[in-house]
Amino acid sequence: MANEIAIRIKFFSGIDRELKLENYNHEQGLAMNVPAGKRLKWALRTAGMPAFSNHAYFRSGERISTRAKLRNGDEVTCLKPSGGG
Amino acid sequence: MREVIGSNNRILEIDLSTKKFTVSEINKKDRNMYLGGKGMGLKLLYDRMEPGVDPLGEDNMIAFTMGVFMGSGAPCSGRFEAVTKSPLTGIMTCSSCGGPFGMALKTTGWDAMIIRGKASAPVYLAIDSKGVQFKPAKGIWGKDMNQAEAALLKEGAGALVIGQAGENLVRIANIRSGHRFVGRGGMGAVLGSKNVKGIVAKGGEIKIVPAKKEKFKKIVRRFNKYINNNPVTSGTYRSFGTNSATIACNTTGTIPVRNFTGGSHGEVHKISGETMAERFKTKWDTCKPCTIMCGHKGTIAGEERHIPEYETVHLLGSNLEIFDPVAVSDFNELCSKYGMDTISLGGILGWAMEATEKGLIKTSLKFGSTEGVADMIRDIALCRGIGKDLAQGSRLAAKKYGGEDFAMHVKGLELPGYEPRGAVGHGLGYATANRGGCHLSSYVISIEILFNMANPFTPKWKHYMVKFMENLFAAINSLHICQFTAYAVMFEPFLVKVSPFPLLKVLMGNMAPLAMNLMDVSLFPETWHAILGKHYIPYLGMLKFIKAGERVHVLERYMNTREGISKKDDTLPLRLLTEGRKCDAKEHTVPLEKMLKKYYKSRGYDENGIPKKRLLRRLGIKIQ
């Protein structure tokens, strides 16, 4: 399809383990092709994530919500909220 | 075993110069006003210590205080507080530690211990319920922490030791108990200056029983439920430790890179908690008792080691542009052997690297290279060569060699691993923290970045967040319970749990006082009341608890102002206030002046940052 954009989703905080992704590489992340105009929620559901509310999503240093529209070449970081110490 | 209901209330005061000790009691009024732990330690020193004494002199005192929670079986309560005048900053410093010594001292029958004077020859102190024995430390003086602790633990259940760094009066030396440390502010040097190599408490002589047993049990159950439900305390901390925040902070540009010139780096995932957990096959190794389980150990380079914490990883790793977890762990091990604070050490090494780059000093250190770092750590601990000057802390080193503009410290205490240009409220927290550049005084970055409840770049309401969290954390550190439980207690109660996140965000961003005061932290005071057998009045009890926290914080501030602290010291390193970073397009800096003014006003300080008399009177602090 012509209107397809390439995005990359990186999972941290053990989300990749929960999703049971095979051969997952932290550096590369999960490359996906999604139809243009879709939102992050759609992409995550396609990747197999059951629930979204407890996670945080970042796109180039900015926090986004699952309703954010995806753009071509986006790199979305997905992690669980955490504290340092 | 003797049973004690509530709390011992006994203070052991040790004078090393005369080798005598006295026993006194914590009076009830002080207990109600200052709770215990940090508050009690400060109050005891406030009554006993003159301002202006030399931190490494005979007149300085160091207090170890246990809270009410210790020994009662409350969750995450295995922590005690050490309070003294810091040789690194020249002002009061309080440090919390989760080692076994606290429990040992408490179950020996002491709630607090104050050490003053100076022993004529190296000694170690053996404490039992009757008092203290001064034993010559011939065999262990000069030994590293591992050996010294092993030797002392033969005589009791918990020990405090200093390493060679403490003996050599390195101003960033720490005190160790188990694999936990009384880290910041150079307390090891204070013990070293008193010729005390270690303190060992017999332990197991008494048993603490909560006064209202049934109620206490109920509360503990609720407490544990909160902790186990919270995604932070039960999820990420439990699986990856404190280092789990690395990726989140890197993504938002809040980790220190290259002596705080950058906020994120492409290779940080190599030292993140996730990577370490996978690579080193980690398992739990925590304070006792603990429900959160953030401490981990694993197999690194063929031996079992403690996994470096977040701050260690970032100050000794990304701040030096070293992204090799094994190297970071090596440095960490060296620190725990010689007894030095990893945060301050990282700050000093970062300064040294930049100073070398700028031609101010001559060392073999270089950003991004592990070469010479281990040797330099040894040199600092043993005060050899230029290490002798670096051992004075980055402030004094910069005074001697220059480079004060890139010495990353506040009031002399080196900054921890959060870069405030990505979270300005956290920057205000650094500037106003009583002991110097400290992230635990108020942890606003959790609101700004980790839970994303406020815009990290605006100064809006940040003064209030800082104030509220400072009060809360001062109170928590006086109970004394692990600060991480605050996540669970703040976010798990019903009201917060059911509110939709966007609503919370709007509330926090625009009406922070309302949002923060609606937060229900009553679990803390309820537990405290149940242990001591006091009647707890809902809500009012919580307000009283927060006010006690405010009292502790303001008392510490007031003690510091007597040592000369004022607005001029409530600042950040120049770099954070003036230079923009390459990693953010808008080149943010910290708008400190704006926030500071509002902060002083909301705190009740005058425009110079000195607590007003009215405030001290309101809080019941006696003006000396």
Place this chain on the structure above:
Amino acid sequence: MHIPDHYEFLNHSKIISGKCALETIPAELGGYDAQKPLVIALKSVVERGLKKKFIKTFSNSMVVLGGIYDEVREYAGISLAQDAAILFKARGCDSIIALGCGPAVDLAKAVNVLVSEKIDNLSAHYEGAAIKGPLKPLIVVTAGRSNGREAANALVVDNRELVSDFLCPDVFIIDPRMTPGSCGESVAESGATAMAQAFAVLTDRGINPMTAAVAHPAMSYLAEYLAKGVKRPKNRQASVALANASVMASAAYSNSRPGMANLLAGELAEATGISAGRFERIILPSVIAAMLKKKAWIEDDLYLAAAGIDGYAATPAGERTQRGLEVSLNIVGGLKKVLPVSLSEMKVQKHFLEKAAKAAAAKSGKRFTEAECASVLAQAWDAAGKVK
């Protein structure tokens, strides 16, 4: 007058003071064959809005400003100097103007060394390498708080001193548009520094005719204008007088030996991080009180400079030393309302005093002992040197 066996005096700078002094900069630059200066400005001066006035004075001249580097705050560090040097090279500048006193001048001197010697940092010079030849022309426009080192043949960057006769600024511009202070406090601090320096020069046993001649008007100006300048920091006349006093005191002092007040204040400032001017204000009265008590002999010049010829002539020769000290005490006392008067009020930690006394005595070259220093500090602790 006493003739020393041997003395040296170096003051390279031309001083242009008065109305429209700023407008002479293009002509002065022309004298050095320079057309494109880099301006190194104090942030505080720029924030006070003096930048616009400063730029305006260059209108209708051939001079193009290569850039105004206004990142200088309280601290002069090598990183700022390196940045400014990059700017200097990128713009093809050929001279430097320091706009403001204190750190701006130090930094300008450092940049001058970097660009003239074509080096990256000063490490070689810290280790003893000499500056080889004349540097680029350096013009200082005095404004803001002085640290008393502007006219000296030294620079202090990163708390390290570098001494070379080439480091003297070429021209000092004292213009009434630039000199008015922002607040009484900063005027008082520079005044206290100048006072301590002039006092040190005039009471030094190694005084020579040139230092005396230069310190004399500095002391006279301070006696007349310090109180006025502190009360009304925006007063042009007083501010010009004080700026002159500052430059002259600094020139004389750099050819003289430091006094006890300077040494002790320097040590305490280093230990606490508070500016030396404040400590000088506190310690100077105690030093004077100690001298009065000891009935130390000093040259009459002090009294002549401070009280003027009428008072001098009316006083019997034997009392002039005594009266000179008393008048100096009064001059410092004029700063009572703006600066703290005792070390305890400043909340200096007591254990610093001992170390400061020791270090100062060591640096004095056996002119005063540790006990003397300690007793002066003890007096300064609770402001025993009361003003009459």
Place this chain on the structure above:
Amino acid sequence: MNINKYPEIVPGRKFLKEFYVGIMLWVVGRALQVAAKVDKEVKAELAKLPNNFTLRMMVAPEKAFPLFFYAKLLPSFVTDIGLLPYGIQMFLHKDKEGNIKYIGADPKGKKADLSVIFTSIEAAWLVLSFQESTATAYMHGRFVVEGDLPHSLTFVRALDIVEVFLLPKIISGLAVKRYPKWSEMSLMRKFWKRIVIYIRAFTIG
């Protein structure tokens, strides 16, 4: 480091002052020319100057704005006259016969024997708006003299007399070193010469 944060600054011009100073130089030049013809004292003073002598008064810098791009954009006849590329100047020439003549503001092809150079436009403004007398101004370094100093003193003395002629006492009192007494200069002579010089300066020269 981002050097664009500290832009290069090309200072502006003070057009009003420039205009005023230009006019004043013209007036001074023309008035000297006329006074040398009509007044004995000035004539005697200027006679001390050697013949074939050129005097220049100008405001530094000599080349006004060669760096400025707009000088190149202007039509060539403007720059040829020397108005723009050269600073504000005035030339007086004493020819072989001893006649003083104002010869314009264009320095092209002229060699000055004596230059009086104001260090800046502000200095010229101070002197020519009579805020500082010539003597004070020289003390304050408002102008420098290139050439023979005695000749410049001659010139200054002549200038002082001319100023007395041209200006009312209240103003010229500020400008000259000492205002002449009645015995030195009668009222009759002063007012008559004032009228003559003004008329001739603006008309036939």
